[in-house]
Amino acid sequence: MAIDWQQYRCEEFHDELFKAPAQPRAAAKQLTDYLDSLSTADLAERxxxxxxxxxxxxxxxxVYTEGRNVDRAWPFDIIPRVIDRREWEKTEAGLKQRAAALNLFIQDLYGEQKIIKDKIFPAEVLADSVNFRPQCKGMTPPNGIWAHICGSDLVRGGDGTVYVLEDNLRVPSGVSYMLENRLVTKRVFPELFETTNILPIDDYPTQLFDTLAAMSPRQGDEPxxxxxTPGIYNSAYFEHCWLAQQMGIELVExxxxxxxxxxxxxxRTIYGPRRVDVIYRRIDDLFLDPEAFNPDSMLGTKGLMRAWLKGKVALVNAPGAGVADDKVVYTFVPAMIKYYLGEEPILPNVPSYLCMDPKQRKxxxxxxxxxxxxxxxxxxxxxxxIGPRSTKAEREKFKxxxxxxxxxxxxxxxLALSTAPTITDEGIEPRHLDLRPFILSRGDSTYVTTGGLTRVAMVKGSLVVNSSQGGGSKDTWIVDLENDMDPKSLIQIQSQSQSHKKNGNGNGGKA
Structure with missing residues (x-):
């Protein structure tokens, strides 16, 4: 399966690596040239x-299926997705802008609700929100930050425009897979990390810990x-363990x-009780505290909300932040940006129709x-x-x-979602994908991961990228062309690879 980019068909959709058949985008050229130099045996070994x-x-x-929990190996494609740093800087600015507006919106809803009084946001949307928590009214978390951690899903349309598809503000997951993807890619393609200026992502655990520590109610002391975690049966339990280990903090139930x-x-410890300052909770609101929410919950701790409301502990993300994690509320984010920040949105929403509006519903x-x-x-x-792939019976049901x-x-x-080359059983083929960057908000600063988790629809023609629905993932490279490596080094590595190719030797097993 040696790669022949002349045979890779990328004309139908915007492709992340190619602008036309056999014409790679500038940021992807070193990668595509290198992949072109690999033999079939090389690729198989990688x-x-x-x-x-x-x-x-x-x-x-x-994966939850047929009443069972099934653990599966993380599906991964070795061909990375590549984004030019100059393009990424605009995306990063747009994500910071969006996170700022969303936090102001949440604070407003639990406070004076000015955005409703000024008729920018409909009162009926809030009235029917399943994620609005009346218990949080009047609360102001440290620095006014409710959604400390946000994962916003981005897609690229057929004209190359990057859109925000949705915002995940309750318990966003996937960052550990983003980091593990990079570790695996370094093992598979160590040569490319020597010659391509790929911006790092390995500072995320440090940035996350600093964000959590900044919320501590006992400033000045080591928090x-x-x-x-909900426990071992949660679909993201691997991530919970991984993040706790990377940050050097306790994983608790x-x-x-x-x-x-x-x-x-x-x-509780073997040395007696030890005070907790910050809880990075990966449990939904309703199971967090049986005293305040679901009395039957066995996952949370009685009294957590009381402690949080009195400022004795920080909860990250804050309870009630999910009021903005709503696909109907999502449609009002551009208006929020204009209302709270007085700015035009840097990143557009996908055009949307609200079924609560009679004309749009029709x-x-x-x-x-x-x-x-x-x-x-x-x-x-x-x-x-997904209308174009639905049956008449499914459409009647949704009606x-x-x-x-x-x-x-x-x-x-x-949307005509963008594609990227992906290794399949039939060869190298385009597959649709999205991107989930992670945004950390502290109040005085905002951090955005350099790239994010790229999810891929592994089924040909599918637009569903979720791993729970059969999707896979790729490493995401933000490449700095202005400060790239000496191309002579790349030529030398490619020459060595060509020599292996001629001799029929692969080096993937050594990576």
Whole structure:
């Protein structure tokens, strides 16, 4: 399966690596030239090296299927996605702008609700929000930050425009896979990291810890930070363990914590109770505290909300932040940016239709075969209708769902999502993809990962990239062309690879 870029067909959609057949984009040229120099045996060995690395490193995700939890090896494609740094700088600025507006919006909703009084945001959208927490009214977290960690999903349309598809503000996941993808790629293509100026991403655990520590109510003292997990049966448990280990903090479950008579949170240890300052919680609001939310929850800790409301502990992300993690609320983010920041949005939303509006609902129902219909609060690719690939029976079902609860549905046109070369059983083929960068907000500064988690629809023609729906992933390279390496070094490495190719020798096993 030696790569012949002349045979790679990329004309139908905007391709991330190629502007035309056999014409790579400037940022991807070193990568594509190098891949072109590899033999069939080289590629096979590189793929095998990646698969073995993922198994040895224990990189897994959990799929819920037929009432069972199934652990699967992380699906990974060895050909990276490449983005020019100059383009990325605009995207980064747009993500920072968006995070700032969303935090101001959440604070406003739990405060004076000026955006509703000024008729920028409809009161009925808030009234029917399943993620608005009345228990949070009047609360102001440190620095006014509610969504400390955000994962915004980006897609590129057919004209090359980058759109925000949705914002994930409750318990966004996937960053550990972004970091593991980079480690695997370094094992598979170590040569390219010597000759291509690929911007690093390995500072994320440090940045995350600093963000968490900055929220501590006991400033000046070394904070005790813990990660609260639902436990081993959660689909993101691998990530919980990985992040806790990388940050050097304790991984705890609900019963490991207790709230004392002083309303402080304590962690049970063999040396006695130890006060906790910051909880990075990976549990949904309703299971966080049986005293404040679901009384039957066995996952959280009784009294956590009381401790948080009294400023004795920081919860990251803050309870109630999910009010902005709603696909209907998403449609108002451009208006939020203008309202709170007085700026034009840097990154556009995907054009959307709100089914709660009678005229828009009529259009959606009449064009179900052309649109993607999404429920307001589902995730993981569940509960959607992809119109062009739907059956008449599925469209009839969604028509009834929309008419029964129009507030819960919105629709978007079927975008011609960008593609990237992906190794398949049939050879190198374009596959659709998206990108989830992660944004950390502290109040005084905002950090955006250099790139993010690229998810790939491994099924030909599919637009669903979620791993739970059969998707895979790629490493994401932000390449700085202005400060790139000496091309002579690359030529030397390519010559060595060509020599291996002629001799029929691969070097992937050594990577």
């Amino acid at each position: 793929r095998l090296a990646a698969e073995l690395a993922i198994k040895v490193m224990g990189v897994t995700f959990t 005790n930070v813990v990660l609260l 609900g019963p490991d914590l207790t709230v004392g008579d002083d309303d402080c949170v304590y962690m 259009y959606v129902i009449e064009h179900l075969d052309e649109l993607v219909v999404k429920p307001a609060n589902e995730s993981g690719g569940y509960g959607m209708l 009834k769902l929309i008419e029964a609860n129009p507030r819960n549905y919105m629709a978007q046109p079927t």
